[in-house]
Amino acid sequence: MRIAILGGTGNIGKGLALRWGSKHEIIIGSRMRSKAERAAEEYREVLSAVASSRGQVRGAANREAAMAAEIVVIAVPYSAMRELADAIRPVLEDQIVISLVVPMERSNSYLRYRAPPDGSAAMELKRLLPDTVRVVAAFHNLPGEKLRRIDMQLDCDVVVCGDGDAMRVVGALIEEIDDLRVLDGGGLEDSAMVESLTPFLINIAKRNNLSELGIKFV
């Protein structure tokens, strides 16, 4: 599939690009095309070192990346989400949009989930994008540092919120990544819980001197 990863220069974006890069056509998106192209070049080199193919990874400006893709992964901070939605809205038709966005704020030394008026970032994104776009929430609770190290086993659960066909497509993409289990987290209106786990995981890691954490239901 053609997968655009907008905000694809961070850990999670990089991780997804590398782990999907040898099977799919990946378009890294950034506000600055040059930044996206540099990241894509770096990811191709990583892929060529671990896989037989260099993978099809290229860089583009966000809008161009979204226009070219069937799946659009939104991996930007919440503070950049609205501007990004404005930028890509005109080129979106029936893409599946995967939201990784987590609205959170610092409170003393810890993070706190801050639900937007729509209920969650994914719900807000759904409102901001055309009705024909299917929004799915996923990947909020993966440790980015482990995800981007393509040799590391993850053994985490990925809770996905959304509806129908789009859920199945995203579920299949997740299961292509070794040791990730997909769990149905309900409809998009249930996504606040999954988003709110992100600051919780970060805080738990910090309070207990642990490295970046993922989650597993046992």
Next chain:
Amino acid sequence: MRIAILGGTGNIGKGLALRWGSKHEIIIGSRMRSKAERAAEEYREVLSAVASSRGQVRGAANREAAMAAEIVVIAVPYSAMRELADAIRPVLEDQIVISLVVPMERSNSYLRYRAPPDGSAAMELKRLLPDTVRVVAAFHNLPGEKLRRIDMQLDCDVVVCGDGDAMRVVGALIEEIDDLRVLDGGGLEDSAMVESLTPFLINIAKRNNLSELGIKFV
């Protein structure tokens, strides 16, 4: 230690009684003394089958149980919490109270966390009980069915919220149970997140046809 388990006839209460029963003095509390005594008798029999000693487990009415204990575990449904707090308030002095209470309501076929005005059930309990009592929140996210089967390995994490010494005492009690890891979840004011994980875990299990779930941070 002398540990009262109020609401000790449910799965979690039974599980804690059995897993602490050969090392500590356990007082099962219920509104009806006779019900508590019957449960205690049953737990003693289970313990005698798996351990060399029958353990010190007895039953009592809630107030009597709380009065006799150093640690008071509150394992009742949220709907019964206020009445229980009223009943035990007069006999509490400097006990450590462990809240397992989760305020949740049904919404269609799923459960939803319903934060009380105090922020969490544990915060509400703190307000309802004497200032000298130290409230700690823990054990919300353990699978009760597995906990009460004393032969089952748990391999779960227990996130504990509270302050200072009381946290350390409760942490040590948790670590006596095989394969449970204690994690610092912050102060009692952070307990809503841990409480809200309970309906989330129940919903995830239901949506994905899994048995009762615990949580592990990986």
